[in-house]
Amino acid sequence: MKLQGILHVSLLVADLARARGFYESVLGLAPDPRRPDLGYPGAWYDIGAQQIHLLALPNPDPxxxxPAHGGRDRHxxxxxxxxxxxxAALDAAGxxxxxxxxxxxxxxxRDPDGNALEFIEVKNPA
Structure with missing residues (x-):
């Protein structure tokens, strides 16, 4: 067996509309309309061949x-x-x-629900 890659990451959000505002308005992502009805609200975003899944579910974590610096937290x-x-987009959004x-x-x-995100500049992503 050999792992082939990461396909998606799921993030818990308390307020889907607020989270979508961040991911769509600030980061410029478009929701994937193929997300099926999973019995709870959410959104999927394509990023290359991978996805971010927002899950509107109660968060068990504080x-x-x-940590103030997201690099010292799971991210x-x-x-x-x-x-x-x-x-510039983050500054404009405060x-x-x-x-x-x-x-x-x-x-x-961090997104509005405290999920830590790291952004690494890659001029020619693979």
Missing amino acids: VEGR VALAVDDLAALR IAYTLSRSGRAALFC
Whole structure:
């Protein structure tokens, strides 16, 4: 057996409309209309050959008390082609972020439900 890759990551959200506002308006993602009725609200977003799944379900984890820097918390790392444009979008939306402490072109922010996201600038994603 050999693992072939990561197909999607699921994130819990308390308020689907608020979460969709972040993922669609700030990050510019479009929802995948093929998401079936799973018995609870949610949204799927295609990112290359992978997806982010938002699940509108109760979150068993505390939102408060998480590390200020998302790199010290569980997080999803996403490739972005223009980190400066992302920073401008986050600034315009009033969303706090921290720069990567490794020195590479990357930043961390949290979505409205406290999920940590890392964005790494990749000029020519594979």
